[in-house]
């Protein structure tokens with residue numbers, strides 16, 4: 001693959017240079033309020049920036065932390081990292097990739113040209129020096145167009161960040177095309193309504209998965225996103241593997257960091273169907289060739305009408321535990337893990353590492369569901385976890401739901417243990 005240097009890039013006719021005034025081949029007149037964006041100064045991880053009139057959420061700081069840690073690890077292992085921030089908003093992500101991950105180059109793009117002045121001011125904070133060896137460039141183009149233009153120029157990136165609202169599935173293919181092999185794709189969806197199973201034909205169109213309501217729908221949202229990304233990658237002869245998957249209730253926001261290599265759809269059980277039995281509360285996974293034989297052990301019938309089935313989805317691990325451990329070590333080194341910091345990053349990363357135990361299946365069990373099936377009050381989470389451990393089951397908390405556990409213990413046994421705990 002031919003890589004263009006920042007020098008070549010900055011002289012590209014496609015790109016707007018990081019000059020004091022953004023240029024646009026088709027400039028539109030700005031209204032008075034747009035021409036003068038109001039300033040709104042904020043601080044994140046010690047960096048001051050202006051969010052101006054842009055779409056900005058301070059709750060997304062953790063998502064930005066995770067992206068920056070991954071970019072920094074990439075740079076440490078490969079020697080350099082070039083980032084394409086396809087929907088940069090005010091440019092805070094690009095700024096953090098440049099300053100904290102020491103990215104060698106960032107292409108900061110947002111379709112909204114009214115953010116131009118804000119982005120330029122944020123990125124001008126002493127970064128990249130002057131001259132032609134600019135470390136960053138700002139463009140105002142549709143994300144698909146900017147990524148496709150990079151692909152056509154054979155200007156491939158190490159990390160592509162697509163922080164969209166709604167569904168991101170229409171950006172997958174152009175992102176893969178512009179990504180280097182072994183590169184990282186950080187993708188976001190805010191489509192909680194679809195992952196909740198309320199629009200199965202929409203999830204089918206966007207992710208190729210028929211998704212129905214399930215008690216662990218927010219984990220299904222991550223699995224739907226990874227599954228859709230996996231299927232789209234396979235069209236181009238690539239395979240993706242999740243390094244981490246992060247759900248946050250604000251939005252809600254589903255974020256996954258995927259590593260892309262050459263390959264095909266996995267033939268193992270990592271991509272398939274899941275079922276939830278409304279009668280007994282058990283969940284199971286099924287591969288494609290088991291499709292005609294989906295039933296729950298709680299019923300004698302060959303086909304159980306109590307089963308809700310969704311898929312195909314990613315049903316493999318949500319995270320790579322050793323990668324998360326490296327992220328945690330780096331976060332500790334940077335002083336990002338103390339409880340007094342603005343996000344509880346250390347706690348989150350530790351929970352994600354715990355839920356990476358290969359013995360744990362997909363989904364989680366809400367203790368309220370155990371209590372309601374057992375007709376008792378909800379048992380305390382820690383007590384329930386240690387009782388399950390004593391009986392030899394794998395168990396962890398879920399970073400997705402606070403009063404829930406991930407476990408390989410069947411629902412019927414959870415109910416029996418919860419009842420016994422109440423009698424103690």
Ligand SMILES: C[S@@+](CC[C@H](N)C(=O)[O-])C[C@H]1O[C@@H](n2cnc3c(N)ncnc32)[C@H](O)[C@@H]1O
Nearest residue numbers: 055087088089093110111112142143163164165
């Ligand atoms: C969720 S916001 C980005 C927030 C930003 N990444 C951050 O961390 O603060 C999504 C951004 O995508 C931009 N956008 C929407 N559709 C786009 C498209 N098709 N191409 C490029 N940018 C787009 C919007 O203007 C908006 O700023």
Ligand SMILES: [Zn+2]
Nearest residue numbers: 277280296298
């Ligand atoms: Zn059942």
